[in-house]
Amino acid sequence: MLAELIHPLAAMGAQEWPYRPRPSSAGPNQCLRKLVYHAREFPRRQAHGRFLVVLDDSSWHEELTLNWIEQSALQLRDRQTEVVCGETVFAGEPYTILGHIDGIVTDLLGIDRLLEHKAIEHFTFQRYAEGDYPLDYFAQVCLYLRGITQLNPDIDEALLLIKNKNQSAYLEYRLHYDLPNDRLTVCEIVHSNGERSFPKQDVIGLYRQALARFAQIEQHRADQTLPDRPYEDDSNYHCQYCPYSRLCWEGHVAPVLTNTVPLSPDMAALAAEYLDLDARIKPLNKRFDQVKKLLKAGLKMEQAIEAEGHGFIVRINQSTQIRHDVNLLPSYVQELAETTLPIEKLSVSRVAQERGPLQADPDPRVA
């Protein structure tokens, strides 16, 4: 009775947001073509109710996290304060880019930092936890920090706090912004499982790139054009969640690969590097797996979850994961779920000897 009710209700209340240059669409990994479709008001597929509920959940996750922060010794203030993030052109007119910050956090030493909260699903969270940078969120933070310095010039750092919605794990990036040079430095990354690192890595030009992209969108709107698709086919996850995917890929036929062509010197250099890396990675991977097994076995022999000494901590982080075992499903369900997916595999091999130019047989005979 209720399970079927929520998603249609969400779909009924769906709102259309007209395109505006916003901090949340400033990131370099956003599909430019999708933003141009939006700016040019192409018809979009109506969002599924479940997707809208997922988005709504994210804002409630933010509320829950901020409630926890408010119960700590840290101070949280200025929630949803509007800031001016920059100037661009929109619909042929000068346009002020506005944003709303999640808040300012003051630590025990009295240092203020911008807070930006995101709640995301498990797999993207894992990607970030394993080292990928969330560049779109970084770009958003750059815009907010530019806005906040107009209210308080002493704030030059942000805490980007990302919550894993499935497991309530948190990942926190402490980011420093050098405004005149548009340089964002990843100072510190803390995982709620206790892992901590200090990458001190710079990401330069996110704000400049964002303004350039807003200008490109305006140009496409004025010229009534679309930028190229940045992905090879619609299997990319950006396209799978895109409300313009049907329109975008309609009639698109992937070129059939039939030609054999001479390899350029640049491609030959890449092929040589590929083989070289492959030869080096395989034994390293094998040894890496062996070392991992030995470390785990060493802890388990002592019935230990963690061991510390000689400047190292070795720990087994235990968690659970939900997976689908297809063998437990009835065979007719397995058959229904069967689909044919295109697979592309690259193979590179060395040619023993350069073949000479093909020569015509001086004495052709017909067999």
Ligand code: SF4
């Ligand atoms: S379908 Fe893919 S390529 Fe096309 S606009 Fe959407 S995200 Fe971009």
